[in-house]
Amino acid sequence: MKIACLLLDGFEDMEALGTTAILRRAGIKVDFVSVDGVPYVKGVYNTFVKPDIMMTNFDHNAYDGLFIPGGRAAFLLRENKKVLQLIKDFHACGKYLMAICAGPTVLAFAGVMEGKKYISFPGTEAEMRGAVKIEKQTVSDGKIITAIGAGAVYEFALEIVRNTLGDAKASELAKNIFYREFEQRK
Known part of the structure; x- marks a missing residue:
C-alpha cells in the first residue's frame, strides 16, 4: 500500500504528520508531495517538511491512495486544476x-463527493457540494475516508488502516499504540 500526501505551505501539521506517522507504523508507505515544487513545505505551525517528490514528477499510477490534510493549504489545493484532475483520476481508477x-x-471541488457520506471541519458544509454529512469523528464511504479535524488524527489513521489493510491490522496497531477508543467505537 502506497499513499501520496499532498502538501502546500499552510498544511495542518498534526493532521499531515500525525496521520502519516501512524500509517507508516502500520507498514503503509507514505510519500510527501510538494504541490508547488518547493524543497521544504511549511506547516501552519512552522514545521518544515522535506517532500519525497515534486508534483512535476508525480506518477499517480505508483500510488494506491491520495491523502489531503487540512489547514489553510486546503483552500489553495481546491483552486489548483492539476490537483483537482489528480483527484478525479484517482477516483476514476x-x-x-x-x-x-x-x-x-x-x-468536493473535484466533483467526487456528490451523494457521498463525509465529515469535515465545522463550517465547511456549504462547500461540500451534495455530500451527506455524518456527525462522527471519521466517516468512510467506499474508498473515500474523511475526518473532522486534528483531534481525530488517531481515529482517522486507524480507519485508513482498517479500510486498506483490514480490521485485524487496525486492531493490532490500536493496541500497540494504546489507543483504546478505537476498539470501543467499532
Whole structure:
C-alpha cells in the first residue's frame, strides 16, 4: 500500500504528520508531495517538511491512495486544476481518497463527493457540494475516508488502516499504540 500526501505551505501539521506517522507504523508507505515544487513545505505551525517528490514528477499510477490534510493549504489545493484532475483520476481508477479537516472540500471541488457520506471541519458544509454529512469523528464511504479535524488524527489513521489493510491490522496497531477508543467505537 502506497499513499501520496499532498502538501502546500499552510498544511495542518498534526493532521499531515500525525496521520502519516501512524500509517507508516502500520507498514503503509507514505510519500510527501510538494504541490508547488518547493524543497521544504511549511506547516501552519512552522514545521518544515522535506517532500519525497515534486508534483512535476508525480506518477499517480505508483500510488494506491491520495491523502489531503487540512489547514489553510486546503483552500489553495481546491483552486489548483492539476490537483483537482489528480483527484478525479484517482477516483476514476477506484483508488483511495483520504481527507481531514478542510481537506474534504478539496474532494468536493473535484466533483467526487456528490451523494457521498463525509465529515469535515465545522463550517465547511456549504462547500461540500451534495455530500451527506455524518456527525462522527471519521466517516468512510467506499474508498473515500474523511475526518473532522486534528483531534481525530488517531481515529482517522486507524480507519485508513482498517479500510486498506483490514480490521485485524487496525486492531493490532490500536493496541500497540494504546489507543483504546478505537476498539470501543467499532
